[in-house]
Amino acid sequence: MSGAPMTAPLRVAVVMPPIVDGDPRRAAASWTTLTRTLAAVHELADVEFHVFGRHRGGPEVWAANGDAHMFCGSDLALAGAVASAAPDVVHVHGLFANRLLRELGRELPRRVPIVLQHHGEPVPSLRTRLAHRVVRARVHGYLFTGADFGQAQPFIDGGVIARNARLFEVLEAGSLLAADVAAPPVDLAGSPSILWVGRLIEGKAPLVAVDAFGIVAAQLPDAHLHLLATDRTLEPRVRARLAALGAAGERVHLHDPVGHDEMPAWYAATDVYLSTSRREGSNYSLIEAMSFGCPPAVSAIPPHRAIVGDSGSLFAAGDPQAAAAAIMTAATTSRTDVVAHSQAWLSWPSVAARLLEIWRCLRSQHS
Numbered sequence: 001m002s003g004a005p006m007t008a009p010l011r012v013a014v015v016m017p018p019i020v021d022g023d024p025r026r027a028a029a030s031w032t033t034l035t036r037t038l039a040a041v042h043e044l045a046d047v048e049f050h051v052f053g054r055h056r057g058g059p060e061v062w063a064a065n066g067d068a069h070m071f072c073g074s075d076l077a078l079a080g081a082v083a084s085a086a087p088d089v090v091h092v093h094g095l096f097a098n099r100l101l102r103e104l105g106r107e108l109p110r111r112v113p114i115v116l117q118h119h120g121e122p123v124p125s126l127r128t129r130l131a132h133r134v135v136r137a138r139v140h141g142y143l144f145t146g147a148d149f150g151q152a153q154p155f156i157d158g159g160v161i162a163r164n165a166r167l168f169e170v171l172e173a174g175s176l177l178a179a180d181v182a183a184p185p186v187d188l189a190g191s192p193s194i195l196w197v198g199r200l201i202e203g204k205a206p207l208v209a210v211d212a213f214g215i216v217a218a219q220l221p222d223a224h225l226h227l228l229a230t231d232r233t234l235e236p237r238v239r240a241r242l243a244a245l246g247a248a249g250e251r252v253h254l255h256d257p258v259g260h261d262e263m264p265a266w267y268a269a270t271d272v273y274l275s276t277s278r279r280e281g282s283n284y285s286l287i288e289a290m291s292f293g294c295p296p297a298v299s300a301i302p303p304h305r306a307i308v309g310d311s312g313s314l315f316a317a318g319d320p321q322a323a324a325a326a327i328m329t330a331a332t333t334s335r336t337d338v339v340a341h342s343q344a345w346l347s348w349p350s351v352a353a354r355l356l357e358i359w360r361c362l363r364s365q366h367s
Contacts, residue, residue: 120281146302190224293335
């Protein structure tokens with residue numbers, strides 16, 4: 001029999017370190033981003049996934065959507081199970097499961113690369129940093145949304161990640177909202193209507209959003225700002241700042257949170273999506289808003305720069321004047337251009353293609 005030799009499917013072990021309480025099958029089914037990622041990869045290539053997790057019981061093994069799942073009761077058992085799967089690549093979600101990384105390093109052949117994906121964790125305590133320095137020699141790369149724009153730099157400066165470590169730019173997720181969901185329409189006042197989504201906490205900088213709107217309101221008398229907020233920690237300060245705006249403050253609306261399946265209608269009714277965040281691991285709402293064509297005006301933090309590219313307006317975090325200018329620019333941006341950018345760079349096929357590129361590169365370099 002002649003012909004080109006068949007290439008074995010890529011075998012990827014996906015490791016979710018947090019200890020799960022309750023039914024592990026239910027927990028795994030709730031990992032929507034992971035399940036969507038695996039499905040998107042299957043659409044593009046022949047990949048054999050083995051998903052591993054931790055829970056407080058004995059071993060649990062099952063298959064879902066053609067992927068093998070195993071939950072174990074300890075780091076040692078999990079590491080042994082990963083090694084038994086004979087993966088080409090081990091992809092660990094999260095940076096600092098140091099005890100598990102130690103066991104994986106012991107159980108896996110050194111030719112098997114391990115990569116860690118950042119999901120918004122801050123630079124950890126000194127103790128955790130030192131623990132990671134012990135195990136990081138076994139790590140072959142770190143995945144960040146915003147790696148190309150300095151997202152990993154605080155971890156490098158803090159001595160967590162080695163300065164010569166390999167960094168990979170990835171998109172954490174595509175939109176988890178379906179474009180064809182039939183949600184009741186939302187009527188958002190304003191021309192433009194500006195939507196800010198998040199928690200009223202320091203890290204999201206809602207006061208910067210209010211101050212920026214105060215500047216915009218003087219130039220756009222029909223503009224309205226809509227704060228769709230969950231955590232209300234800073235609500236008293238936000239309301240005090242609104243009162244200080246006088247009449248312009250009456251055009252700022254503080255809304256109660258809505259269900260995730262209602263968000264398409266909000267994005268469809270929005271002229272500008274605003275994010276004033278000082279730090280993000282990614283920004284799911286930004287990705288979702290852009291999939292519906294919302295022109296973004298967002299702080300120029302590394303993940304925002306990676307997500308927005310050339311299709312939005314960026315401003316220095318914490319600068320209301322610059323934020324106001326970005327809002328003004330975004331208000332004139334074509335929704336069609338934003339959708340085109342989203343489809344080209346922020347889709348699930350894009351997420352899957354980039355991961356495949358990384359995994360295949362690592363397999364070829366370490367096989």
